[in-house]
Each structure stands twice: as C-alpha cells, then as structure tokens.
Amino acid sequence: MEEQTPILNLNLNRIKGGGGGIRRPLWVSVLVLFTVIALFSLHINKEYSIFSIPLDFISGRVGLVSSYQQKSCSDFFKQVPARKVVKSISDFGGIGDGKTSNTKAFHRAMEFMSRFTESGGSQLVVPKGRWLTGSFNLTSNFTLFLEYGAVILGSQDPDEWPIIDALPSYGRGRERLGARHISLIHGNGLTNVVITGENGTVDGQGKMWWDLWWNRTLVHTRGHLVELINSQNILIQNLTLMNSPFWTIHPVYCRNIVIRNMTILAPLNAPNTDGIDADSSLNVCIEDCYIESGDDLISVKSGWDQYGMKMARPSSNIIVRRVKGTTPTCSGVGIGSEMSGGVSNVLIEDLYVRDSAAGVRIKTDIGRGGYIVNITINNMRTERVKVPIRFSRGANDHPDEKWDPKALPKVRGIFISNVVSLESKRPPLLVGIEEAPFEDIHMKNISLFGLAPSMKWNCEYISGSSCSVFPAPCSQLLKNESTIQCPN
C-alpha cells in the first residue's frame, strides 16, 4: 500500500534532523547528542524504538522556543505585489443597504477583475455597508478587501448558492447524496489570492440552512462560507467570518494556505459550523485566530472511506498555532474522522480551549483506511473541557454500502507535551481499534486538574510512553517510562 511510505520515512528523517525549518542553537544540538548517547548506553530493549520519539520532544526544546520567540507562518505564503487595478463594488452597481441583491454586481465585478490576472492583478474593495449577495467566484492574482464596517451578507435564497459537483474524495455530498451547494465565496484552480480587510465581516446568515438541517428538509449538502479548491498561495487575514451554513473555511486539494488573525463565530448550537477544515491540502498554516462555533474549531481531514483512499490526497505540513476558542459539543482541534487520504506532520502549538467537549481529538474508524502519523501537540491549555485529550474509533458513518471493512487506518507517532487542563470533567479517553492499535503515543508534562481521584485514564488498543503526567496515565503508556528523559 502506498501510504506506508511516510510511516517508514518518519523515523529515519527524524534522526537526520530533516524537515525542521528552524535552526537550533549549538548547545541544543550538543544536549540532544548527549541525550541520545545516554539513551544508547542504557541498552534499552530493541523492540522499543527511541528513534520514533522526536529529539525535540526529548530535549524539551518544543516547549522552550514558543515561549520566547514568536513563530509565524509567513513562509507558507509568498508575498504578492500591489494590485494594478483597484475597484469598489459600488463601481459595478452594488448597493450596500442590506436589502438589495448584489449578486449581479459581484458577478460583473469578478468578470472585470479576472481580465487582470495576467496583467498586474486586481483588488475589489467592499466599502462600509451591508452587501447582500449570492455566491460568487474569485480569480487569480486577486485581493478581496473588506473595509472597516463592510459586511457581506449571504443570500437567503438557496438558488443563489447553486449546485456543484461533489468532491471526488468524498464521492458524494457530505450530508446528502449527490451534488452539493457551492460556497458563498468560492475559488477553483486559483493562485495568489488574498482575502483581507479592516475587520470587515462575511456573515453567511446560516440560520435558514441550520433550520433546513434540523427540520430534515435539506435537499443538498450545505455550502461553506469560503471554499477554495485546487488552489495555491492563498492568504486569509484580518476579517470576521460568521454564521456559515456549514464548515466556515474549507481549503481542499490546496497548497500554501495561510489563515491568520481571523475571528470566526457561529452560535454554539449551529450544526457543523466548523471554523477551518484543512482538507487534502499541503502547507496550511492557521495562526492567531479566535473561533467559537457549533463544531470543531479546526479540523484536519483528507477524504472519506473508499473515495478518499482512491484519491489519496493527504493533508500534510499543517500548523495550528495560537488558536483560542470554544465549542461545547466538539473539539479545539479534530483530526478526522474523514482521513482516508492520510494526515501527517501536524503541529499544534499554543492552543487554548475553554468550555468544550474536547481539547484535541483524533477520530477514525474501520473502513477509513489512510493514516494519521507524526502529530505534535505542544502547549495546550484547557478550561472546563470535558475530555482534554481524546482518541476514538466509532465514527461509524460511511458514504455508502461499498465501504471496505478491511480498510484499517494507521495511527502512529502522536506527541503531546506541556498540557495544563483546569476543571476537566473526565480523564483522557484513548481508544484505538482492536485490529489496528494506535502506536507510538507519547505524553510528557501533562497536568489535568479537577478530576476525582477515582477517575482513571481510559485506554484501549494503544501503546506508547509517558513522563511527568498527572494523574498517572493508563498502564499502556507506563511501560517505557524509564526510556524517556524527563527534564527536571
């Protein structure tokens, strides 16, 4: 199977020090070398591979750097030159009174703007006002700029969110069979796009769609607020997005996406209003965002069962940094449950989650296939979160009857460090799959407060190690305690 390659590469590259873009000071390297030699001299059991633990994790560097050096994901986005043509939506007959439909104005504007993709690029400015519109498509070498007080409002007419093909990695609409509604702001096959402004707002007015979902009269899968398909070098920054009908920002089959300094809001009971879903995409960096919604703040996905496996487009090199928020029934960061194209190299740092069901959650099941490997979670703080760390099987939803019960997901190489959880209600729940146990799970410096002494970690079909974890972890994580260095 093709998806084995990244798993096998994992350990080797770590030793070579491959991939880490950040230069470590000499003394760290010396310390690391020393640690490795010290570990070798312990003659640890051959079966347990210390190579699978990142050196950064052992040395404690992961925790140190972020506390005195503000990291940024600028590398993921190549700066674009100033746009040659700048126009306002008013120039195309737009009226920002909150009532008049501006669908035609946006279509006229985008038709005009697209003439400059190869000759200097263009910027469409949305001034202060309330601009009601149906779906419109962006173009390449383009900036959408929402001035202070500008609000783009999603049309309340479902026909203004036309039907487009289902994504091949899902084989159908996520919620309903067949095709699905397009997103309000849409892009397909684009490069060099910026969506920004002075905290302008895109309000999807999703209530109509949530009602259709609740009262079971939804015909096609709901649209996203912003969806980019097969696009690259995209920056989304300095805006507020609210009341999306469905997942709010959905980059799929994309690369080099930066989403930064965004506020994403939806009522806490609005169904499936995920904040950001990085889906079958490479080099996605999400930082400095505040998100509150009715579903996962951030989700990392890569397609659904046999369709995702066939397409085999992984999500890899995903950074989630300095994200805060709340979602009462879901997670701060969820990986899966659709992960059939594979998920690897995810770094989650400085995550703050309050009043939620889970801090980080890994979700998968039989039938998914694919893999989840090399996931690092460092510096997480949770307050009043039911289960701060949760791995689970039992997604138990499949696109159709043709899913393969022999398609087992591989979950391997999960590194969780420097976690403080206040007023947690339940201890970690780490439940793997009997036929495909989750392996190489490592926890370090984790303090979970507020749990009754009678509450024990709940682990099944997982293995790994732990160090400086309170309260004591399950036996599956205790086995090799002595093989990991615990600084201090």
Ligand SMILES: *[C@@H]1O[C@H](CO)[C@@H](O)[C@H](O)[C@H]1NC(C)=O
């Ligand atoms: C975008 O503009 C750059 C120059 O800045 C140009 O090289 C590129 O071809 C343009 N992209 C498209 C899709 O026209």
Ligand SMILES: *[C@@H]1O[C@H](CO)[C@@H](O)[C@H](O)[C@H]1NC(C)=O
């Ligand atoms: C937007 O692009 C989609 C394809 O991605 C297409 O189906 C739709 O007709 C386009 N909409 C407009 C208004 O051009």
Ligand SMILES: *[C@@H]1O[C@H](CO)[C@@H](O)[C@H](O)[C@H]1NC(C)=O
């Ligand atoms: C974040 O965006 C707001 C507007 O939404 C802006 O005022 C602020 O300066 C931005 N902060 C950074 C660090 O870019």
Ligand SMILES: *[C@@H]1O[C@H](CO)[C@@H](O)[C@H](O)[C@H]1NC(C)=O
């Ligand atoms: C942007 O607007 C949102 C919604 O009005 C608000 O919650 C947020 O604090 C604002 N952000 C900044 C940086 O002003």
Ligand SMILES: *[C@@H]1O[C@H](CO)[C@@H](O)[C@H](O)[C@H]1NC(C)=O
């Ligand atoms: C379902 O919700 C939609 C949108 O609010 C509404 O138009 C429709 O009448 C509702 N249908 C039922 C059966 O309640």
Ligand SMILES: *[C@@H]1O[C@H](CO)[C@@H](O)[C@H](O)[C@H]1NC(C)=O
């Ligand atoms: C976001 O806001 C900050 C602070 O005002 C500004 O420096 C930055 O250029 C803005 N980003 C974009 C893409 O406009």
Ligand SMILES: *[C@@H]1O[C@H](CO)[C@@H](O)[C@H](O)[C@H]1NC(C)=O
């Ligand atoms: C594991 O993921 C981290 C980012 O989280 C990356 O820096 C590192 O290179 C990855 N390791 C391998 C072996 O790909």
Ligand SMILES: *[C@@H]1O[C@H](CO)[C@@H](O)[C@H](O)[C@H]1NC(C)=O
């Ligand atoms: C343990 O984690 C907490 C929370 O991130 C951090 O403040 C503390 O410095 C860490 N301790 C060590 C020894 O790394």
Ligand SMILES: CC(=O)N[C@H]1CO[C@H](CO)[C@@H](O)[C@@H]1O
């Ligand atoms: C040194 C040590 O305790 N090694 C143990 C690590 O865990 C494996 C099982 O996962 C044991 O077989 C080793 O004995």
